[in-house]
Amino acid sequence: MSTTDGRTPRGLGDIITTARPFDEYVAMFGLTEADLLAGPILDCPGGAGDFGEVVRAMGGTVIGVDPVYATPPEEFLPVARRDTHTGNRYVIENPHLYVLGFFDDTDDHLARRLAGLERFAAGFAGPGPFHVPARLPDLPFPDGHVRLALSAHLMFTYPDHLDRDDHLACLRELLRVASEEVRVFPLLDTTLQRVPYFDDLLATLAADGVRAEVRGVPYEWQRGADRMLVLRRA
Numbered sequence: 001m002s003t004t005d006g007r008t009p010r011g012l013g014d015i016i017t018t019a020r021p022f023d024e025y026v027a028m029f030g031l032t033e034a035d036l037l038a039g040p041i042l043d044c045p046g047g048a049g050d051f052g053e054v055v056r057a058m059g060g061t062v063i064g065v066d067p068v069y070a071t072p073p074e075e076f077l078p079v080a081r082r083d084t085h086t087g088n089r090y091v092i093e094n095p096h097l098y099v100l101g102f103f104d105d106t107d108d109h110l111a112r113r114l115a116g117l118e119r120f121a122a123g124f125a126g127p128g129p130f131h132v133p134a135r136l137p138d139l140p141f142p143d144g145h146v147r148l149a150l151s152a153h154l155m156f157t158y159p160d161h162l163d164r165d166d167h168l169a170c171l172r173e174l175l176r177v178a179s180e181e182v183r184v185f186p187l188l189d190t191t192l193q194r195v196p197y198f199d200d201l202l203a204t205l206a207a208d209g210v211r212a213e214v215r216g217v218p219y220e221w222q223r224g225a226d227r228m229l230v231l232r233r234a
């Protein structure tokens with residue numbers, strides 16, 4: 001395992017494809033029913049979670065974007081199942097990094113993530129209007145295409161894979177495609193560190209005319225990771 005410059009990434013290591021289920025998304029982004037139904041939502045990276053499936057069943061619109069959606073389901077889904085076990089093993093081996101509450105224990109963590117993955121699998125037939133294979137910071141959408149953009153467990157989670165300029169480019173791209181708001185969670189990496197350039201990123205975005213708020217959410221799984229970043233154009 002190494003980053004593009006040859007270093008071994010800290011913590012969990014390589015970027016894995018996880019499957020946080022709908023109720024976990026609702027909690028970690030502090031979402032209300034009104035948030036879910038007020039207009040199109042971008043979920044980038046969508047991974048193998050069932051957030052989009054559930055919101056679409058409620059009558060809302062979620063467009064999931066992830067480069068893995070280019071991979072045929074019969075290849076991608078086994079990798080997502082393997083990655084879900086990899087994430088669970090990391091939790092078991094690093095109990096000091098996690099707090100119980102949202103999950104009862106590590107078995108509950110694995111069971112709920114796998115259940116979300118299977119709900120995703122039932123609705124995923126490859127690329128389509130709700131499963132778009134693309135990667136930040138280049139999204140194939142016009143300006144303001146969605147009302148709300150959600151981004152979970154990519155930025156700030158994997159700072160050995162995305163540097164300061166990558167983070168800035170990704171946040172600017174999410175702001176471009178979201179007419180109202182961008183929410184990013186978590187703000188800590190898999191060893192509970194915050195990137196040293198976090199305040200500098202917000203200052204740079206402020207100069208672009210973006211208002212940033214670090215807002216508490218009713219969710220904590222990684223110890224101390226109970227806040228999201230909310231961005232809006234001023």
Ligand SMILES: C[S@@+](CC[C@H](N)C(=O)[O-])C[C@H]1O[C@@H](n2cnc3c(N)ncnc32)[C@H](O)[C@@H]1O
Binds near residue numbers: 019045047048065067
């Ligand atoms: C840890 S998963 C997060 C999935 C989901 N948001 C969740 O919280 O369960 C990270 C995902 O990011 C995707 N990814 C990696 N690089 C990306 C990029 N540049 N733009 C968008 N997605 C990317 C990976 O394919 C992987 O599925």
